[in-house]
Amino acid sequence: MKILIIGGGGREHALTWALAPSATVFCAPGNPGTAELATNLQVDANDHSAVIDIIREHKIDLTVIGPEGPLADGLADSISNSGFRVFGPSAAAARIEASKAFAKDLMFRAGIPTAASATFDDRDDALSYIETHDEPLVVKASGLAAGKGAVVCKTRKDAVAAVKEMFEGRFGRAGSVVVVEEFMDGEELSVFALTNGEHSLLLPCAQDHKRIGEGDTGPNTGGMGAYSPVSIATYELLTTIRDTVIDPTLRALAEDGSMYKGLLYAGIMVTPDGEPRVVEFNCRFGDPEAQVVLPMARRMLAEHMWAIAAGEAWTPKPVDYGPRAALTTVLAASGYPDAPKKGAVIQVPDQIPEDTFLFHAGTSLSGSELTVSGGRVLCATGLGQTVADAHRKSVALAESVSFEGKVFRRDIGWREEARAGTS
Ligand code: AMP
Ligand code: GLY
Numbered sequence: 001m002k003i004l005i006i007g008g009g010g011r012e013h014a015l016t017w018a019l020a021p022s023a024t025v026f027c028a029p030g031n032p033g034t035a036e037l038a039t040n041l042q043v044d045a046n047d048h049s050a051v052i053d054i055i056r057e058h059k060i061d062l063t064v065i066g067p068e069g070p071l072a073d074g075l076a077d078s079i080s081n082s083g084f085r086v087f088g089p090s091a092a093a094a095r096i097e098a099s100k101a102f103a104k105d106l107m108f109r110a111g112i113p114t115a116a117s118a119t120f121d122d123r124d125d126a127l128s129y130i131e132t133h134d135e136p137l138v139v140k141a142s143g144l145a146a147g148k149g150a151v152v153c154k155t156r157k158d159a160v161a162a163v164k165e166m167f168e169g170r171f172g173r174a175g176s177v178v179v180v181e182e183f184m185d186g187e188e189l190s191v192f193a194l195t196n197g198e199h200s201l202l203l204p205c206a207q208d209h210k211r212i213g214e215g216d217t218g219p220n221t222g223g224m225g226a227y228s229p230v231s232i233a234t235y236e237l238l239t240t241i242r243d244t245v246i247d248p249t250l251r252a253l254a255e256d257g258s259m260y261k262g263l264l265y266a267g268i269m270v271t272p273d274g275e276p277r278v279v280e281f282n283c284r285f286g287d288p289e290a291q292v293v294l295p296m297a298r299r300m301l302a303e304h305m306w307a308i309a310a311g312e313a314w315t316p317k318p319v320d321y322g323p324r325a326a327l328t329t330v331l332a333a334s335g336y337p338d339a340p341k342k343g344a345v346i347q348v349p350d351q352i353p354e355d356t357f358l359f360h361a362g363t364s365l366s367g368s369e370l371t372v373s374g375g376r377v378l379c380a381t382g383l384g385q386t387v388a389d390a391h392r393k394s395v396a397l398a399e400s401v402s403f404e405g406k407v408f409r410r411d412i413g414w415r416e417e418a419r420a421g422t423s
Pocket of ligand 1: 181
């Protein structure tokens with residue numbers, strides 16, 4: 001089988017690593033990490049006909065779309081309308097991520113547990129709503145905003161400022177529609193389901209760490225590290241999430257004529273009384289969560305993706321992932337997230353120890369030198385019998401890489417280690 005992966009970040013390197021044993025892999029554009037396992041092709045994912053040309057030229061059997069941008073832009077539709085197999089939802093189904101207004105409306109209609117909210121295309125209406133609702137509040141740009149479009153506001157005053165900024169264009173068109181919602185207390189969980197729109201298979205859960213600083217302090221980022229599994233995600237809780245969130249969402253999408261095929265990511269808040277409520281949906285694997293979930297669940301991935309893309313009969317059985325854990329530490333550039341400094345030369349050890357993986361995210365080659373080319377540069381993943389064991393391996397690998405201004409958190413997985421009494 002020949003697989004084309006669209007994208008070039010840490011998630012796509014992890015996808016390449018996971019799929020390479022089952023297929024000949026091409027990446028567009030990929031990165032220096034994927035180049036070690038696959039053939040990188042310089043194609044712009046915005047140019048659908050150029051993507052279809054390379055699918056024809058390289059006789060690609062299956063295209064896997066990594067990031068949300070091309071999905072929201074209808075790349076999966078263009079590929080399937082040209083008669084090729086693709087793993088990833090249609091633009092209509094990807095609205096579950098690309099339009100928070102759409103996602104909230106669907107959740108309310110289908111009775112899916114989530115924060116109370118209202119959607120506005122008029123600034124003054126949003127400001128009046130804030131006046132009559134309790135703080136804290138969360139203000140969100142409805143459209144895609146690279147993970148930065150949600151502002152948690154402790155006070156009504158902060159919420160007013162956030163609404164004004166959004167309507168003044170802080171997030172461009174993504175903020176022309178704004179969602180104001182109730183703040184939910186609790187612990188977050190990233191839940192991943194492979195689905196053909198009818199059936200779903202849950203992968204191991206993960207927990208992301210959005211803040212730049214240790215102890216979850218400082219500004220939000222795309223994610224500074226993740227681990228899996230998460231012990232609060234018990235069999236009972238996951239069954240509840242499948243029955244009250246994943247399956248009803250898929251049914252509601254299908255009833256709307258937007259059958260969802262691909263990977264559905266539910267960001268869940270587990271409230272202090274143990275109830276799961278949806279924070280958001282994403283239409284693709286999380287990044288950096290993929291860098292822990294895929295090392296845990298690589299077996300059969302290509303077969304599942306193929307069956308879903310080909311529309312074959314697919315009734316997946318729950319998988320026992322065994323007593324294993326994975327943890328990834330993101331190495332970021334100095335100045336990330338606001339103004340990451342690019343260009344530093346990266347030194348990587350010749351030998352990567354057993355049970356560790358170094359996934360490339362924002363790297364490029366300048367001649368023979370590996371250099372920093374993005375905010376999140378590399379992801380150091382460790383696999384172990386426990387989260388603490390995986391953590392040690394991940395941090396040791398993170399320390400063994402050097403580049404000027406390297407920033408990373410040493411406390412990824414702190415909640416889990418506190419629960420296990422190992423921190
Ligand atoms: P989103 O872009 O919707 O994923 O939001 C980004 C982050 O903001 C989430 O991962 C949460 O940490 C936080 N957040 C979003 N909505 C809420 C909410 N209603 N209550 C509490 N925290 C939230
Ligand atoms: N790590 C969060 C995301 O991928 O959206």
